[in-house]
Amino acid sequence: MTQVTNTVRFVLDGQIxxxxxxxxTTTVLDYLREQLRRTGTKEGCAEGDCGACVVMxxxxxxxxxxxxxxxxxxxxxxxxxxxxxxxKTVESxxxxxxxxxxxxxxxxxxxxxxxxxxxxxxxxxxxxxVQTNTAPDRQSITDALSGNLCRCTGYKPIxxxxxxxxxxxxxxxxxxxxxxxxxxxxxxxxxxTLSLEGDIIVQPVVRTKKGNEFVSPATLAxxxxxxxxxxxxxxxxxxxxxxxxxxxxxxxxxxxxxxxxVQELRQVQELPHAWRIGAVVSITQVETLVATAYPDFAxxxxxFGSPPIRSTATLAGNIANGSPIGDSMPCLxxxxxSLLLRRGNKTRSVxxxxxxxxQKQNVLQxxxxxxxxxxxxxxxxxxxxxxxxxxxxxxxxxxxxxxxxYHLKNGKLSGVKLAFNGLSxxxxxxxxxxxxxxxxxxxxxxxxxxxxxxxxSFTARDGLRATWAYRSLVARNLVLEFIEExxxxxx
Ligand SMILES: Cc1cc2nc3c(=O)[nH]c(=O)nc-3n(C[C@H](O)[C@H](O)[C@H](O)COP(=O)(O)OP(=O)(O)OC[C@H]3O[C@@H](n4cnc5c(N)ncnc54)[C@H](O)[C@@H]3O)c2cc1C
Ligand code: FES
Ligand code: FES
Numbered sequence: 001m002t003q004v005t006n007t008v009r010f011v012l013d014g015q016i017x018x019x020x021x022x023x024x025t026t027t028v029l030d031y032l033r034e035q036l037r038r039t040g041t042k043e044g045c046a047e048g049d050c051g052a053c054v055v056m057x058x059x060x061x062x063x064x065x066x067x068x069x070x071x072x073x074x075x076x077x078x079x080x081x082x083x084x085x086x087x088k089t090v091e092s093x094x095x096x097x098x099x100x101x102x103x104x105x106x107x108x109x110x111x112x113x114x115x116x117x118x119x120x121x122x123x124x125x126x127x128x129x130v131q132t133n134t135a136p137d138r139q140s141i142t143d144a145l146s147g148n149l150c151r152c153t154g155y156k157p158i159x160x161x162x163x164x165x166x167x168x169x170x171x172x173x174x175x176x177x178x179x180x181x182x183x184x185x186x187x188x189x190x191x192x193t194l195s196l197e198g199d200i201i202v203q204p205v206v207r208t209k210k211g212n213e214f215v216s217p218a219t220l221a222x223x224x225x226x227x228x229x230x231x232x233x234x235x236x237x238x239x240x241x242x243x244x245x246x247x248x249x250x251x252x253x254x255x256x257x258x259x260x261x262v263q264e265l266r267q268v269q270e271l272p273h274a275w276r277i278g279a280v281v282s283i284t285q286v287e288t289l290v291a292t293a294y295p296d297f298a299x300x301x302x303x304f305g306s307p308p309i310r311s312t313a314t315l316a317g318n319i320a321n322g323s324p325i326g327d328s329m330p331c332l333x334x335x336x337x338s339l340l341l342r343r344g345n346k347t348r349s350v351x352x353x354x355x356x357x358x359q360k361q362n363v364l365q366x367x368x369x370x371x372x373x374x375x376x377x378x379x380x381x382x383x384x385x386x387x388x389x390x391x392x393x394x395x396x397x398x399x400x401x402x403x404x405x406y407h408l409k410n411g412k413l414s415g416v417k418l419a420f421n422g423l424s425x426x427x428x429x430x431x432x433x434x435x436x437x438x439x440x441x442x443x444x445x446x447x448x449x450x451x452x453x454x455x456x457s458f459t460a461r462d463g464l465r466a467t468w469a470y471r472s473l474v475a476r477n478l479v480l481e482f483i484e485e486x487x488x489x490x491x
Contacts, residue, residue: 005204008079009186011058011086012036014178016186019079024206024214024256025246028074028082029053032089040090040120041074044149046247048073048240049395051148054121054308056128058086058176060183067176067183070284070311071128073147076243077312080205080214081236081258084187086179090120093127093174102171103127106161114152122148125307126162127174134169136162146394147306190218190263192225200225205258212254220264220342223257223369228344230255231366237280238312240305241321265371274374276340279316283328286315293378296386296403297331303388304328306395316370319352322360322426325398325465329427331386333419334403337375343368359425381407385482389474391465398422399466402478406437413437413445413483420475422465423458432457433479442483450476 008019019031029046032038032055044050053075058067067086093101103126106112113119122145129136129144136144141162145155166172193201202222204213217223227233234253236242237260245251259265259280268289269276275289287301287310304310304327318328319339329352337352343365352373355362364370378384386403390396400422407414416434421427432453437445454475460468 005207008083008205010082010084011179011182011186013088013092014182016182022079022206024078024080024208024212025252026079027243027247028055028072028077028079028087031079032074032087038089038091042117042120043075044117044121046075047244048076048305048309049147049149050118051121051125051306051308052118054124054128054148055090056088056124056131057082058088058179058183059084060180060187064184065180067179069128069131070282071125071144071308072312073240073243073308076247077239078214078236078243078246078256078258080216080256081239081260083205083216084183084261086176086183088124088127088174088176090123093123101127101174102165102168103130103161106165107158110157110161110164112153112158112161118148118150118153122150122158126158126165127172128307129162130166130172131174134172135166143302144307147308188216188218188261192217192219192222202226214256214258216258216261218261218263220262220371223259223262223265224342224344226257227367227369233257235259235320235369237314237317238282238309240309240313241317269372271374274376277315277373277375279370279372280314281316283310283313283315283318286328290375294331294335294384294386296384297335300327300331300386300388300401300403303390303394303396309395315373319355319373320362320364320370322356322362323421324359324425324427325401325422326427327388327398327401327421330401330403330419330421332373332375333427333429334386334405334417335376335384336405336417337373339370340372340374341368342371347371349374353419353429356426356428361426379407383407387478387481389478397465400471400474400478402475402482404479404482406483408442411441412439413442414439418479422463422471423454423475430454430457437479437483445480445483447476447480450479 042052044052055074056069057072058069061068202215204215206214233255236258265278265280267278287298291298318326333353339350384405388401389399402420404418406416416437418434419429436449436453454472462468
């Protein structure tokens, strides 16, 4: 285990790459194309939308015996966050004898490519899929492709190619045996470095002459300590917001702290009545976690961005970013989620509904961060419904997303919690609408009463994604749908 400063070390096809002199905000895509000349990986949008830049990023599995991969949008990932990991690009797929991966062969055979610009990203998304699912059904294939735009081929030949490639399941796994020992070699220390006085020293991955840093600590203690010393540090989790700020707004934060290597933040802890979801647990992991308990929540998350976005984006990043159209928050608020906030060695719990103080404003104090999200487990008889309305089914952001939780007691709605995004400067509960529902039989709730409560709860404003007339109508109709479909009493 070695600490190296100003050198980002990662494994590429059986070799350690030592990237020196990179900026804190160099993207993985730029490094691949400009320094390594791996130009198979393309730049389309540079904002995580088109999938032309998809590559696979690997980490040692828990046992240290193999590599676990996720497909990522390399255009919005910062190179220093790759330190200690491995990467596979479309060039990695060609075998030593010149033969191609079955997915590539099948793409040729099924005419799955025309201009070819999207093809490397599509191939990487599909190769990533078949690493863990060698017999994907049509739904899994289209899900895997939902972050890859192709404007000339059409998706049918691409889907056919995937099915054809899976006729040779034993050939689908990429050979990464040479990467495993190298990944072990480049791991950074898992415990903090201490000064002679016992103070924590967080070793930077990148440090500029001006003293600006990209740090990638391995422990919660280091995160908390560094933030006390440098409260204006930009926290980096999945990079699906920060990457855009870097590419589109040319943001160049002085200090960046990557949280992805902090083991304590990667876990989901089982508490008696809740799941404690660590701050770098990804949206994909949360989707799996809630699939049985809250299927509607899982469905909202299945429609969150695309697989490469969901596999890196975190729940905490979604909350901290605080977009008015953030999708997880209505579900979390309706379920009564709370945040575990940490500053130094002090923690406090804040209900998510009390977290926001305005548009992208919240109660976090200087040096404080989200350590975890406590998501209550379902109660007997609890009904939870949620739905996201957007122009496209996949890879689109909400016009509005609504979520509700309630019980039916003696045929009356009880304990109603209702929350929306897209109607106010931040996602929020809707107490006036809840009051219309509370204690009522579902059949007695009228559209007029709901319309009046919507008008009294939110400021009417048209937005780029939808007019107010549309949003307010949808909000009311979603509530009616949520209660009408659940008129049977649940024990
Ligand atoms: C193509 C694309 C599609 C998208 N689709 C959707 C969608 O459908 N629905 C949706 O809601 N969002 C969507 N997003 C937005 C984004 O993916 C989410 O907001 C995501 O959850 C952000 O998480 P992250 O881990 O990537 O955050 P990052 O980009 O790493 O960070 C986001 C913000 O949170 C702060 N932060 C991160 N972790 C912490 C912490 N532990 N404590 C305090 N602050 C922290 C960061 O400093 C930063 O300000 C999309 C983005 C892209 C690029
Ligand atoms: S270049 Fe479009 S998603 Fe990366
Ligand atoms: S082959 Fe041209 S965009 Fe897909």
